Amino acid sequence: MPVISRPYDFNEEQLYVDLRPMFGQPLFLKCEGFNFAGSIKLKAAIEMVESAEQEGLLHEDSIIVESSSGNLGVALSMIAASKGYQFLCVTDSRCNLPTRLMMEALGSEVRVISQEGHAGGFLGARLDYVRALCASDERYVWLSQYTNPGNWRAHYRRTAPAIARRFPALDVLFVGAGTTGTLMGCARFFREWHRPVRIVALDAVGSVSFGGEPGRRMIPGLGMSVRPPLLDETFVDEVIRVEEADTIRACHRMARKGFLFGGSTGTVVSGATRWLAAHDTRDLTAVALAPDLGERYLDTVYQRNWLHALYGESVLEEEGTPAAGELPQGLAAGS
Structure with a gap:
């Protein structure tokens, strides 16, 4: 174990969760919440x-x-x-x-x-x-995280190279879009890599990052109410927008298996598993970034009174992500 004198000297880079047993899709979740700040x-x-x-x-x-x-x-x-x-x-x-x-x-x-x-x-x-x-x-x-190139440079230098070392045959990377610092840093790195990697951005419904009308967003983290100055859409292959109700269901689904993740992670996982369910995943290597853990969401995403007041009492009864071995209606393997 390392011995440190400054809290920012420790950051776990090597931990991944295999989500196939939970969601029936080949997806490795890179956990970025194991440091003293609790997030990426x-x-x-x-x-x-x-x-x-x-x-x-x-x-x-x-x-x-x-x-x-x-x-x-x-x-x-x-x-x-x-x-x-x-x-x-x-x-x-x-x-x-x-x-x-x-x-x-x-x-x-x-x-x-x-x-x-x-x-x-x-x-x-x-x-x-x-x-x-x-x-x-x-x-x-x-510091202006919304315009500061250090925001994306951190992930170009650290996050993306760590993924590349662990998964040299990476095919698809799923990244949540907030300020788009993580998205842009990873996308720039893999654009220069030795093999093509499909970059799929996950955004919250109601965010205007990739266009569209603004809407209510109650879960902090992903999404923007103004266009992110750091965003260059030429580096992004695809955008998936996720309803907050589906974010919540993904969070609770993982929690039922003992993994307590935050709202941003729920959005990424919900969108990524939806994408994978609609594609041929044979021999596909897919990684998603989990920006945070769930302790800070105990009074919101994991608090039933809060959920019912905002999303209705049935929010946890309707599964928004496919169960293991199942596909959503209208989707077939390889479509």
């Missing part, structure tokens, strides 16, 4: 902070500020505490309570935006608030 956002966070240090943007009296729905905020809280910076996270009312409490426990300040902006929903309002903060005091340093 640790990689982008440390890349952006250390790049800002190298560029001379961060000083002893700097206050790091960032807009986050949760996971990046926790990662930056941890790094700021370790490095001795102040950190202010601007989030909104959809951020899970455990996530907010975790950031505060790490010494960060959390400000919650409760009203949507005139354009861009909650995200637009959060960004306006961050811009006003930065204009008011030069000590604020905005």
